[in-house]
Amino acid sequence: MFRNYLKIFISVTRQNRLFTLLSVFGISLTIMFIMIISMTFENILNGSGPEEEADQILYAWRLKVTGKDENQKYYNAGALDQSFYTDYFNDLKSPEFVSLIRESIWEFIYKGNRYQEVCIKTDGRFWQIYDFDFVEGRPFIQEEVENKNNFAVISESLKELFFGDEESVCGRTVEYNNLQLVIVGVVRDVPATALNTQASLYIPYNLVPVNSYGTYTGGYQIVFKAKTRKDKPAIVAEVQEVIRRMNAAEEEQRLFLPGPNSDLDRLLIGYGDPEVYSGRTKPLFLFFGKILGILLLPAINLMALNFSRMRERAEEIGVRKTFGATSSIIQRQFVFENIMLTLLGGLAGILFSYLVVALFGSEIHLPIDSYRSVEINYSFNALIFLVALVSCLLFALLSGVLPAARMSRLKPAEILKGGEL
Protein backbone atom coordinates (compact mmCIF):
# COMPACT_ATOMS: atom_id res chain seq x y z
CA MET A 1 0.00 0.00 0.00
CA PHE A 2 2.73 2.49 1.01
CA ARG A 3 4.67 1.68 -2.16
CA ASN A 4 1.57 2.74 -4.07
CA TYR A 5 1.26 5.93 -1.94
CA LEU A 6 4.91 6.70 -2.55
CA LYS A 7 4.63 6.10 -6.28
CA ILE A 8 1.68 8.43 -6.58
CA PHE A 9 3.39 11.03 -4.37
CA ILE A 10 6.45 11.05 -6.63
CA SER A 11 4.29 11.24 -9.74
CA VAL A 12 2.08 14.04 -8.36
CA THR A 13 5.15 15.94 -7.17
CA ARG A 14 6.66 15.75 -10.64
CA GLN A 15 3.49 16.83 -12.36
CA ASN A 16 2.69 19.74 -10.02
CA ARG A 17 6.12 21.31 -9.76
CA LEU A 18 4.89 24.81 -8.91
CA PHE A 19 2.69 23.58 -6.08
CA THR A 20 5.48 21.39 -4.75
CA LEU A 21 8.02 24.20 -4.94
CA LEU A 22 5.71 26.70 -3.21
CA SER A 23 4.76 24.26 -0.48
CA VAL A 24 8.31 23.08 0.15
CA PHE A 25 9.58 26.65 0.28
CA GLY A 26 6.84 27.76 2.68
CA ILE A 27 7.41 24.77 4.94
CA SER A 28 11.17 25.17 4.87
CA LEU A 29 10.93 28.79 6.05
CA THR A 30 8.68 27.74 8.93
CA ILE A 31 10.97 24.90 9.92
CA MET A 32 14.01 27.16 9.70
CA PHE A 33 12.29 29.68 11.97
CA ILE A 34 11.36 26.96 14.47
CA MET A 35 14.88 25.52 14.43
CA ILE A 36 16.49 28.87 15.17
CA ILE A 37 13.99 29.57 17.97
CA SER A 38 14.61 26.06 19.36
CA MET A 39 18.37 26.54 19.28
CA THR A 40 17.99 29.77 21.22
CA PHE A 41 15.66 28.16 23.77
CA GLU A 42 17.94 25.19 24.11
CA ASN A 43 20.86 27.48 24.83
CA ILE A 44 18.84 29.36 27.44
CA LEU A 45 17.45 26.29 29.16
CA ASN A 46 20.59 24.21 29.04
CA GLY A 47 22.38 26.93 30.89
CA SER A 48 24.97 28.62 28.76
CA GLY A 49 28.01 30.59 29.89
CA PRO A 50 28.28 30.89 33.69
CA GLU A 51 24.87 29.19 34.12
CA GLU A 52 26.15 25.70 33.43
CA GLU A 53 24.66 24.44 36.69
CA ALA A 54 21.22 25.87 35.93
CA ASP A 55 19.56 22.69 37.14
CA GLN A 56 20.69 23.44 40.71
CA ILE A 57 19.46 27.03 40.74
CA LEU A 58 16.04 28.37 41.72
CA TYR A 59 14.67 31.89 41.58
CA ALA A 60 12.19 33.77 43.76
CA TRP A 61 11.43 36.32 41.11
CA ARG A 62 7.84 37.44 41.31
CA LEU A 63 5.63 38.18 44.25
CA LYS A 64 1.93 38.83 44.34
CA VAL A 65 0.53 41.02 47.10
CA THR A 66 -3.20 41.38 47.68
CA GLY A 67 -5.45 42.38 50.54
CA LYS A 68 -6.52 39.70 53.03
CA ASP A 69 -9.93 39.43 51.37
CA GLU A 70 -9.58 36.48 48.99
CA ASN A 71 -12.25 37.83 46.64
CA GLN A 72 -10.28 40.99 46.04
CA LYS A 73 -9.45 41.23 42.37
CA TYR A 74 -6.74 43.87 42.50
CA TYR A 75 -3.22 42.85 43.22
CA ASN A 76 0.31 44.10 42.99
CA ALA A 77 2.87 41.76 41.43
CA GLY A 78 6.52 42.31 40.74
CA ALA A 79 10.08 41.45 41.65
CA LEU A 80 10.99 41.19 45.33
CA ASP A 81 12.03 43.78 47.84
CA GLN A 82 15.60 43.72 49.18
CA SER A 83 14.23 42.76 52.62
CA PHE A 84 13.64 39.19 51.44
CA TYR A 85 17.39 38.88 51.03
CA THR A 86 18.43 40.80 54.13
CA ASP A 87 15.69 39.61 56.53
CA TYR A 88 13.41 36.80 55.44
CA PHE A 89 15.55 34.40 53.40
CA ASN A 90 18.92 35.14 55.01
CA ASP A 91 19.07 32.15 57.32
CA LEU A 92 17.55 29.37 55.23
CA LYS A 93 19.10 25.97 55.94
CA SER A 94 18.54 24.04 52.68
CA PRO A 95 20.28 26.19 50.03
CA GLU A 96 24.04 26.15 49.64
CA PHE A 97 24.01 29.85 48.72
CA VAL A 98 21.45 32.61 48.63
CA SER A 99 22.15 35.65 46.49
CA LEU A 100 20.23 38.45 44.81
CA ILE A 101 20.21 40.01 41.37
CA ARG A 102 18.90 43.31 40.16
CA GLU A 103 19.32 44.05 36.48
CA SER A 104 19.10 47.50 35.04
CA ILE A 105 19.92 49.23 31.82
CA TRP A 106 22.98 51.40 31.96
CA GLU A 107 22.85 54.14 29.37
CA PHE A 108 25.90 56.28 28.71
CA ILE A 109 27.53 58.36 26.03
CA TYR A 110 31.18 57.65 25.29
CA LYS A 111 33.23 59.40 22.63
CA GLY A 112 30.04 60.72 21.09
CA ASN A 113 28.35 57.33 20.85
CA ARG A 114 25.34 56.29 22.86
CA TYR A 115 25.50 52.89 24.60
CA GLN A 116 22.94 50.70 26.33
CA GLU A 117 24.45 47.99 28.50
CA VAL A 118 23.15 45.74 31.25
CA CYS A 119 24.30 46.33 34.82
CA ILE A 120 23.84 43.63 37.45
CA LYS A 121 23.69 44.60 41.12
CA THR A 122 24.43 41.66 43.33
CA ASP A 123 26.44 40.37 46.28
CA GLY A 124 29.60 38.31 46.80
CA ARG A 125 27.84 34.93 46.73
CA PHE A 126 26.70 35.57 43.16
CA TRP A 127 30.20 34.64 42.03
CA GLN A 128 30.00 31.36 43.93
CA ILE A 129 26.70 30.39 42.37
CA TYR A 130 27.67 31.14 38.78
CA ASP A 131 30.83 30.00 37.07
CA PHE A 132 32.37 33.12 35.49
CA ASP A 133 35.55 33.01 33.52
CA PHE A 134 37.84 35.76 34.86
CA VAL A 135 40.37 36.97 32.32
CA GLU A 136 41.82 39.33 34.88
CA GLY A 137 41.47 40.09 38.60
CA ARG A 138 38.82 38.62 40.86
CA PRO A 139 35.19 39.03 41.94
CA PHE A 140 34.14 41.30 44.83
CA ILE A 141 33.60 39.21 47.96
CA GLN A 142 30.74 39.29 50.48
CA GLU A 143 32.68 41.20 53.06
CA GLU A 144 33.49 43.94 50.53
CA VAL A 145 29.82 44.17 49.64
CA GLU A 146 28.87 44.49 53.29
CA ASN A 147 31.48 47.25 53.62
CA LYS A 148 29.95 48.99 50.60
CA ASN A 149 33.26 49.09 48.80
CA ASN A 150 33.03 50.91 45.47
CA PHE A 151 34.12 47.87 43.45
CA ALA A 152 33.07 46.65 40.05
CA VAL A 153 33.63 43.71 37.72
CA ILE A 154 33.37 44.48 34.01
CA SER A 155 33.03 42.41 30.84
CA GLU A 156 35.86 41.95 28.40
CA SER A 157 34.07 43.96 25.70
CA LEU A 158 33.50 46.90 28.10
CA LYS A 159 37.20 46.80 28.95
CA GLU A 160 37.97 46.96 25.24
CA LEU A 161 35.58 49.87 24.76
CA PHE A 162 36.99 51.97 27.59
CA PHE A 163 40.61 50.89 27.66
CA GLY A 164 41.37 49.54 24.20
CA ASP A 165 44.05 46.87 24.26
CA GLU A 166 45.51 47.82 27.65
CA GLU A 167 46.77 44.67 29.29
CA SER A 168 45.58 45.18 32.84
CA VAL A 169 42.78 47.46 33.97
CA CYS A 170 42.32 46.29 37.57
CA GLY A 171 42.59 49.32 39.79
CA ARG A 172 41.30 51.66 37.07
CA THR A 173 37.89 53.22 37.58
CA VAL A 174 34.63 53.22 35.74
CA GLU A 175 31.87 55.76 36.35
CA TYR A 176 28.36 54.55 37.03
CA ASN A 177 25.59 56.95 38.09
CA ASN A 178 28.13 59.48 39.39
CA LEU A 179 29.94 56.77 41.36
CA GLN A 180 33.60 56.14 40.69
CA LEU A 181 33.96 52.35 40.89
CA VAL A 182 37.29 50.59 41.11
CA ILE A 183 37.58 47.67 38.70
CA VAL A 184 38.60 44.50 40.57
CA GLY A 185 38.02 41.99 37.80
CA VAL A 186 37.28 41.43 34.13
CA VAL A 187 35.14 38.51 32.98
CA ARG A 188 34.88 36.90 29.58
CA ASP A 189 31.73 38.09 27.77
CA VAL A 190 28.62 36.17 28.72
CA PRO A 191 26.28 35.13 25.87
CA ALA A 192 22.87 36.81 25.87
CA THR A 193 21.26 33.39 26.22
CA ALA A 194 22.53 33.30 29.80
CA LEU A 195 19.58 35.41 30.90
CA ASN A 196 20.52 35.82 34.57
CA THR A 197 24.20 36.61 34.26
CA GLN A 198 24.75 38.50 31.01
CA ALA A 199 25.89 42.07 31.72
CA SER A 200 28.73 44.47 31.05
CA LEU A 201 28.99 45.78 34.58
CA TYR A 202 28.59 43.97 37.92
CA ILE A 203 28.48 46.03 41.12
CA PRO A 204 27.55 45.49 44.79
CA TYR A 205 23.79 45.79 45.14
CA ASN A 206 23.91 48.18 48.09
CA LEU A 207 25.86 50.92 46.31
CA VAL A 208 22.70 52.17 44.67
CA PRO A 209 19.75 52.52 47.04
CA VAL A 210 16.43 51.16 45.80
CA ASN A 211 13.19 52.74 46.92
CA SER A 212 11.04 50.38 48.90
CA TYR A 213 7.32 51.01 48.82
CA GLY A 214 6.53 48.93 51.88
CA THR A 215 4.61 46.42 49.76
CA TYR A 216 7.29 43.70 49.70
CA THR A 217 7.81 44.25 46.00
CA GLY A 218 10.98 45.82 44.67
CA GLY A 219 13.50 45.19 41.94
CA TYR A 220 15.28 42.01 43.05
CA GLN A 221 15.16 38.35 42.33
CA ILE A 222 16.53 36.09 45.02
CA VAL A 223 18.73 33.26 43.77
CA PHE A 224 19.03 29.93 45.60
CA LYS A 225 21.70 27.40 44.74
CA ALA A 226 21.02 23.85 45.89
CA LYS A 227 23.88 21.56 46.86
CA THR A 228 22.43 18.93 44.52
CA ARG A 229 19.37 18.83 42.27
CA LYS A 230 17.63 16.66 44.85
CA ASP A 231 17.72 19.48 47.39
CA LYS A 232 15.52 21.78 45.32
CA PRO A 233 12.17 20.62 46.83
CA ALA A 234 13.53 21.29 50.32
CA ILE A 235 14.39 24.87 49.29
CA VAL A 236 10.89 25.36 47.88
CA ALA A 237 9.36 24.00 51.10
CA GLU A 238 11.51 26.19 53.32
CA VAL A 239 10.80 29.34 51.30
CA GLN A 240 7.07 28.61 51.31
CA GLU A 241 7.22 28.11 55.09
CA VAL A 242 8.73 31.59 55.42
CA ILE A 243 5.93 33.01 53.26
CA ARG A 244 3.35 31.17 55.39
CA ARG A 245 4.80 32.69 58.56
CA MET A 246 4.85 36.14 56.97
CA ASN A 247 1.21 35.75 55.95
CA ALA A 248 0.28 34.65 59.46
CA ALA A 249 1.88 37.76 60.90
CA GLU A 250 0.43 40.11 58.28
CA GLU A 251 -2.80 41.79 59.19
CA GLU A 252 -3.72 43.57 56.00
CA GLN A 253 -1.89 41.92 53.12
CA ARG A 254 -1.53 38.45 51.70
CA LEU A 255 1.60 37.30 49.86
CA PHE A 256 1.89 34.71 47.13
CA LEU A 257 5.28 33.63 45.87
CA PRO A 258 5.48 31.02 43.08
CA GLY A 259 8.23 28.45 43.45
CA PRO A 260 11.07 29.37 43.80
CA ASN A 261 11.21 28.30 40.17
CA SER A 262 13.74 26.99 37.71
CA ASP A 263 14.45 29.00 34.58
CA LEU A 264 12.11 26.79 32.56
CA ASP A 265 9.23 27.22 35.01
CA ARG A 266 9.84 30.93 35.06
CA LEU A 267 9.61 31.11 31.28
CA LEU A 268 6.46 29.03 31.34
CA ILE A 269 4.76 31.01 34.08
CA GLY A 270 5.46 34.32 32.37
CA TYR A 271 4.14 37.58 33.63
CA GLY A 272 0.45 36.93 34.26
CA ASP A 273 -1.11 36.59 37.69
CA PRO A 274 1.44 34.27 39.39
CA GLU A 275 -1.28 32.58 41.43
CA VAL A 276 -3.15 31.56 38.29
CA TYR A 277 -0.17 30.55 36.17
CA SER A 278 2.08 28.87 38.68
CA GLY A 279 0.57 25.41 38.16
CA ARG A 280 2.59 23.67 35.44
CA THR A 281 -0.22 22.35 33.25
CA LYS A 282 -1.56 25.70 32.16
CA PRO A 283 1.81 27.29 31.41
CA LEU A 284 2.90 24.20 29.48
CA PHE A 285 -0.35 24.30 27.58
CA LEU A 286 0.24 27.98 26.82
CA PHE A 287 3.82 27.32 25.76
CA PHE A 288 2.84 24.59 23.30
CA GLY A 289 -0.05 26.79 22.27
CA LYS A 290 2.49 29.41 21.22
CA ILE A 291 4.46 26.83 19.21
CA LEU A 292 1.21 25.72 17.59
CA GLY A 293 0.48 29.38 16.92
CA ILE A 294 3.77 29.73 15.04
CA LEU A 295 2.86 26.66 12.99
CA LEU A 296 -0.77 27.57 12.49
CA LEU A 297 -0.52 30.40 9.99
CA PRO A 298 1.67 28.58 7.45
CA ALA A 299 -0.31 25.41 8.18
CA ILE A 300 -3.57 27.17 7.25
CA ASN A 301 -1.85 28.38 4.11
CA LEU A 302 -0.75 24.87 3.20
CA MET A 303 -4.20 23.59 4.12
CA ALA A 304 -5.71 25.94 1.52
CA LEU A 305 -3.19 24.74 -1.07
CA ASN A 306 -3.99 21.15 -0.12
CA PHE A 307 -7.70 21.73 -0.56
CA SER A 308 -7.22 22.99 -4.10
CA ARG A 309 -4.74 20.22 -4.92
CA MET A 310 -7.11 17.55 -3.60
CA ARG A 311 -10.02 19.02 -5.53
CA GLU A 312 -7.94 18.56 -8.65
CA ARG A 313 -7.50 14.94 -7.64
CA ALA A 314 -11.16 14.35 -6.86
CA GLU A 315 -11.46 11.95 -9.81
CA GLU A 316 -8.68 9.82 -8.37
CA ILE A 317 -10.45 9.74 -4.99
CA GLY A 318 -13.66 8.67 -6.71
CA VAL A 319 -11.87 5.90 -8.61
CA ARG A 320 -10.10 4.63 -5.52
CA LYS A 321 -13.34 4.51 -3.55
CA THR A 322 -15.11 2.78 -6.44
CA PHE A 323 -12.54 0.01 -6.38
CA GLY A 324 -12.58 -0.57 -2.65
CA ALA A 325 -10.76 2.20 -0.78
CA THR A 326 -12.42 3.22 2.48
CA SER A 327 -12.55 6.86 3.57
CA SER A 328 -9.83 6.17 6.10
CA ILE A 329 -7.54 4.67 3.43
CA ILE A 330 -8.02 7.83 1.34
CA GLN A 331 -7.29 9.99 4.39
CA ARG A 332 -4.15 7.98 5.14
CA GLN A 333 -2.94 8.36 1.57
CA PHE A 334 -3.30 12.14 1.55
CA VAL A 335 -1.88 12.58 5.05
CA PHE A 336 1.05 10.35 4.02
CA GLU A 337 1.64 12.51 0.95
CA ASN A 338 1.47 15.62 3.10
CA ILE A 339 3.97 14.15 5.57
CA MET A 340 6.33 13.39 2.69
CA LEU A 341 5.92 16.92 1.35
CA THR A 342 6.50 18.41 4.79
CA LEU A 343 9.56 16.23 5.35
CA LEU A 344 10.94 17.51 2.05
CA GLY A 345 10.25 21.04 3.29
CA GLY A 346 11.79 20.17 6.65
CA LEU A 347 14.92 18.88 4.96
CA ALA A 348 15.17 22.09 2.96
CA GLY A 349 14.50 24.05 6.18
CA ILE A 350 17.36 22.27 7.99
CA LEU A 351 19.61 22.99 5.03
CA PHE A 352 18.51 26.65 4.97
CA SER A 353 19.06 27.09 8.71
CA TYR A 354 22.50 25.50 8.40
CA LEU A 355 23.35 27.88 5.57
CA VAL A 356 21.91 30.91 7.36
CA VAL A 357 23.87 30.13 10.53
CA ALA A 358 27.07 29.40 8.60
CA LEU A 359 26.88 32.43 6.30
CA PHE A 360 25.05 35.12 8.24
CA GLY A 361 24.97 33.85 11.83
CA SER A 362 27.17 36.58 13.23
CA GLU A 363 25.22 39.32 11.44
CA ILE A 364 21.74 38.29 12.49
CA HIS A 365 20.82 39.29 16.02
CA LEU A 366 17.87 37.52 17.52
CA PRO A 367 16.16 39.57 20.25
CA ILE A 368 16.13 37.76 23.59
CA ASP A 369 14.25 40.48 25.44
CA SER A 370 13.68 44.20 25.04
CA TYR A 371 17.34 45.14 25.37
CA ARG A 372 19.36 42.03 24.56
CA SER A 373 19.94 40.18 21.35
CA VAL A 374 22.09 37.23 20.48
CA GLU A 375 24.10 36.22 17.45
CA ILE A 376 22.96 33.01 15.85
CA ASN A 377 26.04 30.90 16.22
CA TYR A 378 24.84 27.75 17.88
CA SER A 379 25.71 24.23 17.00
CA PHE A 380 23.15 21.79 15.66
CA ASN A 381 22.46 18.69 17.69
CA ALA A 382 20.13 15.71 17.85
CA LEU A 383 17.57 17.57 19.96
CA ILE A 384 17.27 20.37 17.41
CA PHE A 385 16.78 17.85 14.62
CA LEU A 386 14.16 16.09 16.73
CA VAL A 387 12.34 19.40 17.22
CA ALA A 388 12.45 19.95 13.44
CA LEU A 389 11.13 16.45 12.80
CA VAL A 390 8.30 16.72 15.33
CA SER A 391 7.42 20.17 13.95
CA CYS A 392 7.27 18.70 10.45
CA LEU A 393 4.91 15.95 11.57
CA LEU A 394 2.77 18.40 13.52
CA PHE A 395 2.74 20.71 10.52
CA ALA A 396 1.78 17.86 8.20
CA LEU A 397 -1.07 16.80 10.45
CA LEU A 398 -2.32 20.35 10.99
CA SER A 399 -2.39 21.10 7.28
CA GLY A 400 -3.31 17.68 5.92
CA VAL A 401 -5.89 16.02 8.13
CA LEU A 402 -8.79 18.41 7.58
CA PRO A 403 -8.64 18.55 3.75
CA ALA A 404 -8.07 14.78 3.61
CA ALA A 405 -11.00 14.10 5.94
CA ARG A 406 -13.30 16.36 3.96
CA MET A 407 -12.37 14.99 0.54
CA SER A 408 -12.46 11.37 1.68
CA ARG A 409 -16.12 11.72 2.68
CA LEU A 410 -17.24 12.49 -0.86
CA LYS A 411 -19.34 9.85 -2.57
CA PRO A 412 -17.79 8.35 -5.70
CA ALA A 413 -20.98 8.88 -7.70
CA GLU A 414 -20.85 12.64 -7.02
CA ILE A 415 -17.23 12.91 -8.05
CA LEU A 416 -17.22 10.69 -11.10
CA LYS A 417 -20.18 12.35 -12.73
CA GLY A 418 -18.45 15.69 -12.16
CA GLY A 419 -20.87 16.94 -9.52
CA GLU A 420 -20.13 19.97 -7.36
CA LEU A 421 -17.57 19.13 -4.66
Place this chain on the structure above:
Amino acid sequence: MISLEGISKVYRTREIETLALENVTLNVDKGEFVSVMGPSGCGKSTLLNIMGILDEPSSGKVILDGEEVEKYSDKRIARLRNRKVGFIFQSFHLVKELDTYDNVELPLIYRKVSAKERKERVGEALALVGLSNRMRHYPSQMSGGQCQRTAIARAIVGNPELLLADEPTGNLDSKMGREIIDILQKLNDKGTSIVMVTHDETLANETGRIIRIYDGRLIN
Protein backbone atom coordinates in the same frame (compact mmCIF):
# COMPACT_ATOMS: atom_id res chain seq x y z
CA MET B 1 -27.33 -11.58 -8.61
CA ILE B 2 -28.80 -8.19 -7.79
CA SER B 3 -32.32 -7.05 -6.97
CA LEU B 4 -33.69 -3.55 -6.68
CA GLU B 5 -37.02 -3.19 -4.90
CA GLY B 6 -39.00 0.05 -5.16
CA ILE B 7 -35.93 2.20 -5.66
CA SER B 8 -36.40 5.97 -5.88
CA LYS B 9 -33.72 8.60 -6.04
CA VAL B 10 -34.26 12.29 -5.52
CA TYR B 11 -31.50 14.87 -6.02
CA ARG B 12 -32.01 18.00 -3.99
CA THR B 13 -30.31 21.34 -4.35
CA ARG B 14 -31.28 24.60 -2.64
CA GLU B 15 -33.48 25.57 -5.56
CA ILE B 16 -34.86 22.39 -7.05
CA GLU B 17 -35.65 18.78 -6.41
CA THR B 18 -35.11 16.29 -9.24
CA LEU B 19 -36.62 12.83 -9.28
CA ALA B 20 -33.99 10.70 -11.05
CA LEU B 21 -35.54 7.29 -10.38
CA GLU B 22 -39.07 6.46 -9.38
CA ASN B 23 -40.11 3.18 -7.80
CA VAL B 24 -37.78 0.98 -9.85
CA THR B 25 -37.97 -2.74 -9.23
CA LEU B 26 -35.51 -4.88 -11.12
CA ASN B 27 -33.77 -8.22 -10.88
CA VAL B 28 -30.60 -9.30 -12.66
CA ASP B 29 -29.80 -12.99 -12.47
CA LYS B 30 -26.38 -14.60 -12.26
CA GLY B 31 -24.75 -14.83 -15.67
CA GLU B 32 -27.16 -12.39 -17.33
CA PHE B 33 -26.02 -9.68 -19.77
CA VAL B 34 -28.47 -6.79 -19.53
CA SER B 35 -28.52 -3.51 -21.47
CA VAL B 36 -30.04 -0.38 -20.03
CA MET B 37 -31.29 2.11 -22.61
CA GLY B 38 -33.05 5.42 -22.55
CA PRO B 39 -32.65 9.08 -23.49
CA SER B 40 -30.01 11.27 -21.84
CA GLY B 41 -30.90 12.29 -18.29
CA CYS B 42 -33.49 9.55 -17.83
CA GLY B 43 -31.69 8.02 -14.85
CA LYS B 44 -29.61 5.22 -16.45
CA SER B 45 -26.34 6.16 -14.76
CA THR B 46 -28.12 6.77 -11.45
CA LEU B 47 -29.54 3.27 -11.69
CA LEU B 48 -26.08 1.84 -12.37
CA ASN B 49 -24.53 3.82 -9.49
CA ILE B 50 -27.16 2.51 -7.08
CA MET B 51 -26.62 -1.07 -8.32
CA GLY B 52 -22.89 -0.66 -7.69
CA ILE B 53 -23.42 0.99 -4.26
CA LEU B 54 -21.67 4.11 -5.50
CA ASP B 55 -24.79 6.04 -4.53
CA GLU B 56 -27.58 5.53 -2.01
CA PRO B 57 -31.23 5.37 -3.02
CA SER B 58 -33.63 7.83 -1.39
CA SER B 59 -35.97 4.91 -0.76
CA GLY B 60 -36.20 1.21 -1.61
CA LYS B 61 -33.99 -1.81 -1.12
CA VAL B 62 -30.84 -3.07 -2.86
CA ILE B 63 -30.06 -6.76 -2.44
CA LEU B 64 -26.63 -7.69 -3.77
CA ASP B 65 -25.80 -11.38 -3.95
CA GLY B 66 -28.35 -12.12 -1.23
CA GLU B 67 -27.20 -9.33 1.11
CA GLU B 68 -29.45 -6.36 1.73
CA VAL B 69 -27.33 -3.23 1.47
CA GLU B 70 -28.70 -0.81 4.01
CA LYS B 71 -26.91 1.49 6.40
CA TYR B 72 -23.64 -0.34 5.92
CA SER B 73 -20.50 1.10 7.38
CA ASP B 74 -18.04 2.79 5.04
CA LYS B 75 -15.70 -0.17 5.50
CA ARG B 76 -18.33 -2.78 4.62
CA ILE B 77 -19.51 -0.87 1.56
CA ALA B 78 -15.90 -0.52 0.37
CA ARG B 79 -15.45 -4.28 0.83
CA LEU B 80 -18.62 -5.06 -1.14
CA ARG B 81 -17.57 -2.77 -4.00
CA ASN B 82 -14.13 -4.32 -3.99
CA ARG B 83 -15.20 -7.95 -4.01
CA LYS B 84 -18.56 -8.14 -5.73
CA VAL B 85 -18.64 -5.38 -8.34
CA GLY B 86 -16.45 -4.20 -11.18
CA PHE B 87 -16.99 -0.82 -12.86
CA ILE B 88 -16.31 0.41 -16.37
CA PHE B 89 -16.94 4.07 -17.17
CA GLN B 90 -17.49 5.91 -20.43
CA SER B 91 -14.52 8.22 -19.74
CA PHE B 92 -12.33 5.37 -18.40
CA HIS B 93 -11.46 7.15 -15.11
CA LEU B 94 -7.92 5.82 -14.97
CA VAL B 95 -5.53 7.39 -12.44
CA LYS B 96 -3.34 9.43 -14.78
CA GLU B 97 -0.35 9.35 -12.43
CA LEU B 98 -0.25 5.53 -12.49
CA ASP B 99 0.78 3.29 -15.38
CA THR B 100 -1.36 0.49 -16.80
CA TYR B 101 -0.06 -2.12 -14.38
CA ASP B 102 -0.58 0.05 -11.31
CA ASN B 103 -4.06 1.10 -12.42
CA VAL B 104 -5.14 -2.50 -12.89
CA GLU B 105 -3.53 -3.54 -9.60
CA LEU B 106 -5.58 -1.01 -7.57
CA PRO B 107 -8.54 -3.25 -6.51
CA LEU B 108 -6.12 -5.99 -5.41
CA ILE B 109 -4.15 -3.57 -3.24
CA TYR B 110 -7.31 -2.69 -1.33
CA ARG B 111 -8.04 -6.41 -0.99
CA LYS B 112 -4.60 -6.92 0.53
CA VAL B 113 -3.63 -9.59 -1.98
CA SER B 114 0.05 -10.62 -1.83
CA ALA B 115 2.47 -9.00 -4.27
CA LYS B 116 3.11 -12.30 -6.04
CA GLU B 117 -0.57 -13.05 -6.57
CA ARG B 118 -1.19 -9.45 -7.65
CA LYS B 119 1.45 -9.80 -10.32
CA GLU B 120 -0.11 -13.00 -11.63
CA ARG B 121 -3.66 -11.67 -11.68
CA VAL B 122 -2.77 -8.33 -13.24
CA GLY B 123 -0.83 -10.24 -15.91
CA GLU B 124 -3.85 -12.47 -16.62
CA ALA B 125 -6.30 -9.54 -16.76
CA LEU B 126 -4.07 -7.56 -19.11
CA ALA B 127 -3.56 -10.64 -21.31
CA LEU B 128 -7.31 -11.07 -21.54
CA VAL B 129 -7.76 -7.52 -22.87
CA GLY B 130 -4.66 -7.78 -25.08
CA LEU B 131 -2.50 -5.24 -23.26
CA SER B 132 0.34 -7.41 -21.99
CA ASN B 133 2.78 -5.26 -23.97
CA ARG B 134 1.50 -1.95 -22.53
CA MET B 135 2.06 -2.61 -18.81
CA ARG B 136 4.32 0.39 -18.20
CA HIS B 137 2.45 2.85 -20.39
CA TYR B 138 0.65 5.76 -18.81
CA PRO B 139 -2.95 6.62 -19.81
CA SER B 140 -1.68 9.70 -21.66
CA GLN B 141 0.47 7.43 -23.85
CA MET B 142 -2.41 5.20 -24.99
CA SER B 143 -5.39 5.39 -27.35
CA GLY B 144 -8.98 5.57 -26.09
CA GLY B 145 -9.51 1.90 -26.89
CA GLN B 146 -6.40 0.89 -24.98
CA CYS B 147 -7.49 3.03 -22.01
CA GLN B 148 -10.90 1.38 -21.98
CA ARG B 149 -9.29 -2.05 -22.17
CA THR B 150 -7.13 -1.07 -19.20
CA ALA B 151 -10.30 -0.01 -17.40
CA ILE B 152 -11.89 -3.39 -18.19
CA ALA B 153 -8.80 -5.19 -16.91
CA ARG B 154 -9.05 -3.16 -13.68
CA ALA B 155 -12.75 -4.03 -13.39
CA ILE B 156 -12.22 -7.78 -13.83
CA VAL B 157 -8.90 -8.29 -12.04
CA GLY B 158 -10.67 -9.07 -8.77
CA ASN B 159 -13.06 -11.55 -10.44
CA PRO B 160 -16.26 -9.70 -9.52
CA GLU B 161 -19.56 -11.46 -10.06
CA LEU B 162 -21.21 -8.31 -11.36
CA LEU B 163 -19.78 -5.96 -13.97
CA LEU B 164 -21.38 -2.55 -14.37
CA ALA B 165 -20.48 -0.71 -17.56
CA ASP B 166 -21.66 2.86 -18.09
CA GLU B 167 -21.56 3.50 -21.85
CA PRO B 168 -18.24 1.69 -22.24
CA THR B 169 -18.13 2.35 -25.98
CA GLY B 170 -19.45 5.92 -25.80
CA ASN B 171 -16.06 7.55 -26.31
CA LEU B 172 -14.73 5.07 -28.85
CA ASP B 173 -15.04 4.64 -32.62
CA SER B 174 -17.10 1.71 -33.87
CA LYS B 175 -14.12 -0.61 -34.39
CA MET B 176 -12.79 -0.12 -30.90
CA GLY B 177 -16.34 -0.27 -29.54
CA ARG B 178 -16.73 -3.63 -31.21
CA GLU B 179 -13.54 -4.91 -29.56
CA ILE B 180 -14.81 -3.83 -26.13
CA ILE B 181 -18.17 -5.54 -26.62
CA ASP B 182 -16.38 -8.72 -27.71
CA ILE B 183 -14.35 -8.68 -24.50
CA LEU B 184 -17.49 -8.15 -22.41
CA GLN B 185 -19.18 -10.96 -24.28
CA LYS B 186 -16.28 -13.28 -23.49
CA LEU B 187 -16.49 -12.36 -19.81
CA ASN B 188 -20.22 -13.01 -19.81
CA ASP B 189 -19.64 -16.37 -21.44
CA LYS B 190 -17.42 -17.22 -18.46
CA GLY B 191 -20.32 -16.45 -16.10
CA THR B 192 -19.90 -12.80 -15.15
CA SER B 193 -23.19 -10.91 -14.84
CA ILE B 194 -23.07 -7.65 -16.79
CA VAL B 195 -25.28 -4.59 -16.75
CA MET B 196 -24.37 -2.15 -19.51
CA VAL B 197 -25.79 1.30 -20.15
CA THR B 198 -25.73 2.09 -23.86
CA HIS B 199 -27.29 4.34 -26.47
CA ASP B 200 -26.41 1.91 -29.26
CA GLU B 201 -29.42 -0.22 -30.23
CA THR B 202 -27.26 -2.65 -32.25
CA LEU B 203 -24.97 -3.38 -29.33
CA ALA B 204 -27.93 -3.65 -26.97
CA ASN B 205 -29.52 -6.21 -29.23
CA GLU B 206 -26.46 -8.44 -28.75
CA THR B 207 -27.13 -8.65 -25.00
CA GLY B 208 -29.57 -11.02 -23.33
CA ARG B 209 -32.13 -8.44 -22.19
CA ILE B 210 -32.85 -4.76 -22.73
CA ILE B 211 -34.25 -2.59 -19.95
CA ARG B 212 -35.65 0.76 -21.03
CA ILE B 213 -35.94 3.76 -18.75
CA TYR B 214 -37.90 6.92 -19.39
CA ASP B 215 -38.11 9.82 -16.90
CA GLY B 216 -36.77 7.64 -14.10
CA ARG B 217 -39.28 4.83 -14.62
CA LEU B 218 -38.82 1.38 -16.16
CA ILE B 219 -40.89 0.81 -19.29
CA ASN B 220 -41.45 -2.47 -21.05
